[in-house]
Amino acid sequence: MTYDIANPEPAGMVASLSSLGYSLPAAIADLVDNSISAEAQSIDVEFAWAGRDSWIAVVDNGRGMSASDLVTAMTVAARGPATPRPSTDLGKFGVGLKSASFSQARQLTVATANGGPWHTRTWDLDVVEQYGEWRLLHRADADTMTVLDRVRPASDHGTVVLWRRLNGYHAANVTENDERTQKQFYAEATRAEAHLGMVFARFLTGARRRSLRVSGTAVQPWDPFMSAHPSVQRLPAEELPLGGSTVRVEAFVLPSSHRLSQDEYDRAAGPQGWLDQQGFYVYRRNRLILAGDWLGQRGLRREEKYNLARIAVDIPAESDAEWGVDVRKSSVVPPVALRSHLHRIARQARTRAADVLRHRGQIAARVHGDPLVHAWNVRRSDGQLNCRINRSHPLVQAALRAGGANPSDVRAMIRLLEETVPVASLRVMHEADTSDDPEPFGGPGPADEQATEVAQRIYESLVSGGRSPAAARERLRTMSPFDQLQGFWST
Structure with a gap:
């Protein structure tokens, strides 16, 4: 065997890891993965504004690491996807800590202890690029050590991951008095809080729930399926065989808005809003991998009439390869053997969801004997939608009466028509794949x-x-x- 050793150039590798496309909330979630894998019961995400010296830290009370384990954790891809991992480990590729951190900051410092003294290591990307070597620094500069002393737990176990020289905030023109940038910084904290509540919801409930806080505020779990609400429709769960394991799929159809309080409705919309939260929710070891996506299934597109359809998919960690889970744990590709089943379940959920909205938005009599008369009639005829004012409505009849209408009746009719535009009915009855928009006067x-x-x-x-x-x-x-x-x- 003849060969060359072709080690990657450090600066190029850093640039590659930095450009994987992490959002700040997703990068923080990768750090929280490590805390949960280390069996931490308390996890704090701290955002500290100090102008160009602002920093973000994730602090946990997990089991921590020895000095040798810390070096391994800081080494890029020291443990590949084939490395055996305990059932609590949420990692896969061995690059999450580094790739997530390099995407957000030029300096990554980790301090940890597992029953003994605290050990510290630092990646300074300026040093790596200057010397062209993977120089993992012992300890850190004085300012960084001051921050570590401020945030690390008083116990002899736990881990602190600290980001300094944050991308987008370390520019020379960013000052501590820059209110606009400060507002943006803390808006990121709010987005991170919502994202963590969605991704780790299953870890924040139940008898063994963790404590997770962002800047001192407890993260509230977000249940996309509103599973405790009495009006939620639950389709029968299915166990789909895949290799030597099974994939559990359960579809939910959420209640329409009239069965929810305003607060329930707003919260059910989720961090991304109703349209972007419909679809499949893929979980791996109870950690949400993908939220609200139709998984590229043919003919399944985001449409408002399917907003109430959400489907939980639990995949075993051992089937990562079949599902194409990426480094960021943010996308999956369903195995070929399961696609027809997922498509069938999705169709059922989407049909039920559209039925719920159709029932809510239909223009029809709702009271027997003395039917409620609606101001608008919406019908589909010959492939076209038709929207007409109901001429039998009392206000319309008053406006059309012989001898001239009372101006007060006309004003009332106009106001009624403005307030009752049949948006819900049009949304439900509109077929996105056809040209069925109403044509005025034919x-x-x-x-x-x-x-x-x-x-x-x-x-x-x-x-x-x-x-x-x-x-x-x-x-x-x-x-x-x-x-x-x-x-x-x-x-």
């Missing part, structure tokens, strides 16, 4: 009798308002929908 072409009558009334109103006949016709020619129709105004 669409472009010669105007029919009804369009001409409406145009004549507008024309007369314009003339009585002081416009000349020519100017009134010119105004009609540019007014929707008459700009697409042919009639007396276009001759």
